[in-house]
Amino acid sequence: MKKLYFTPGPSQLYFTVEEHLKNALKEGVPSISHRSKDFQAIYSNTAEQLKELLNIPEGYHIVFTSSATEVWERIGQNLIERESFHFVNGAFSEKFQNVIENLGKSALKKQADEGSVVDVETVLIPESSELISITYNETSTGASHTQNDLSLIRESFEDQLIALDVVSITPSVEIDFSVVDTFYFSVQKCFGLPAGLGVWVFNEKCIQKAESLLNKGISIGSYHCIPELVKKSVVNQTPDTPNMLNIYLLGKVAEDMNKKGVQQIRQETNYKHALLQHTINESKYLSHFVEKEINRSKTTAVAITTIDSKLLIDALNKKGLVIGSGYGNFKASQIRIANFPTHSKEQIEMLSDQILSLNI
Amino acid sequence: MKKLYFTPGPSQLYFTVEEHLKNALKEGVPSISHRSKDFQAIYSNTAEQLKELLNIPEGYHIVFTSSATEVWERIGQNLIERESFHFVNGAFSEKFQNVIENLGKSALKKQADEGSVVDVETVLIPESSELISITYNETSTGASHTQNDLSLIRESFEDQLIALDVVSITPSVEIDFSVVDTFYFSVQKCFGLPAGLGVWVFNEKCIQKAESLLNKGISIGSYHCIPELVKKSVVNQTPDTPNMLNIYLLGKVAEDMNKKGVQQIRQETNYKHALLQHTINESKYLSHFVEKEINRSKTTAVAITTIDSKLLIDALNKKGLVIGSGYGNFKASQIRIANFPTHSKEQIEMLSDQILSLNI
Incomplete structure (x- = not known):
């Protein structure tokens, strides 16, 4: 059975994945060079389909990592010099906070009672926190923030970076991404794909922050630092050999979702x-x-x-x-x-x- | 055509991959939990098949990353405090050196003339270099080291860590891995799999080095630092949600190769x-x-x-x-x-x- x-x-798996996988093998997708025009067309299609599906505002860059977990580390390296602030509603929002601490940076948090979310109206966030992290849908507890929560935080913190975890929620719920500076997800949740790919989206403010850290002589990582990711993404490539098959499948599934x-x-x-x-x-x-x-x-x-x-x-x-x-x-x-x-x-x-x- | x-x-792709992919879909491999017994059995099989195929010595740990490129960064974070030394025979061995520099550490190198390898007998490596990096097969130039080179380096540097890049060479050429402390490869070369998985193998000396850095208060990364990877690998799991499909396929292909x-x-x-x-x-x-x-x-x-x-x-x-x-x-x-x-x-x-x- x-x-x-x-x-x-x-x-x-999303119900069309098996068919797309067959086509990918027929077209030799796993065998093509990640520096070829064929792969650039795949990358471009996936990015365009995601832009349409998620209504990603102009000026945001779409890059690929191996997981949302990797994005936590990349955010820690590229967007935080000293201190971040985390809304913690369960295990995954807390894991992100731990990642920042493991990188030797200060990660403040406000923790909700189990099975609830932090009340954004009552929380005090120090001005010194460079980045505020919110997990829209906490997969461990099923506690979910709302668009209103995001808007309230944006209104109070215009200058800080806001990072939004949309793992296991996008595209099933409408989110106005223009109120955050960066968001990310993995593909084995709502997109119904095999695990092994993360999608990271960020705006110009994030690029500037990464460059300012670099200019101060702070290490922002290597092959997957924001400047390297952006440099390659503008030519529809990745710094390393990526999970091309999943990038292809993500584009096809997003296309199916756009058609539906x-x-x-x-x-x-x-x-x-x-x-x-x-x-x-x-x-x-x-x-x-x-x-x-x-x-x-x-x-x-x-x-x-x-x-x-x-x-x-x-x-x-x-x-x-x-x-x-x-x-x-x-x-x-x-x-x-x-x-x-x-x-x-x-x-x-x-x-x-x-x-x-x-x-x- | x-x-x-x-x-x-x-x-x-390795000629059996398509068949294994069909079976993976039939068995629901992409849908199972990465914390389930079913996935632990997959991880265990892949590790065991690799141990047999590559004749990996006792006491070495096998963990999974998203690429060999990622392993470069993890080595830089976990195994080098201040300085490494790199045999550079082409673009890929040089990229590794750059990764270490990007992490704010000192990366010395000896560069070979184009189309040749560094003569290991004449090179001077400072005692201060904590890790020596060799790329067995430089995919960019087709210049290859030999087992004898590895043995010579080991004889001269008993205390240093030796890291061996076996991307695009293992298992096609026999290598005695007991003369190095860590080695790594990606699966889209000799294993004929879709890209998006790296295999990293290291011994106890590497674990001790990572722990000594951690004890000194040096950041060794987060979810993919050696202690986290080892903690999960001993129960046949990974810290993050990995590319399970590729881990499954790698085990099956290694099994086919062992049978052959x-x-x-x-x-x-x-x-x-x-x-x-x-x-x-x-x-x-x-x-x-x-x-x-x-x-x-x-x-x-x-x-x-x-x-x-x-x-x-x-x-x-x-x-x-x-x-x-x-x-x-x-x-x-x-x-x-x-x-x-x-x-x-x-x-x-x-x-x-x-x-x-x-x-x-």
């Missing part, structure tokens, strides 16, 4: 989200982890389980439906269910029916 | 190398770039062209045979031909026939 993955990443229409994807996301909320409300085994409805993730439903989560996970696994356990300390007491663009309404309906008919 | 790639990486027998692969490499040498000798358009026969790469034949290399490349391209141009400044005046395990004797014979019958 072929399984259906509702795990919050890696997850089910991002509004359609977002409407379906809302419908499936409502269905999952209903499922958590109705199931005798489940209750919401994130109390405030406005902060419940549209793409990552997280529920507390009345019994060991393994019993629920195994019962669904026997039916070919794979859901995620809770993250870290919540492994046995929570489940996580992804609502990504590849998950059809029918599949989420089926999952919901199966959960509601469980009798363990 | 499907093309055959003799480019020195990315190159022709590495000796068989090396014998075929020698035969095809001799054939390419003969082709360069006989062609009216070609002459050897690397003068000393012992330093001519077994896997990357590089020839000077009497006419613009583009004319030769285009003529072969029309027959579906893709070879590489010269690297950098040699783009128009040289060609490069890969002799990797996926290239069969028959394919190299066909390429040779076509080159020798060219009339431009």
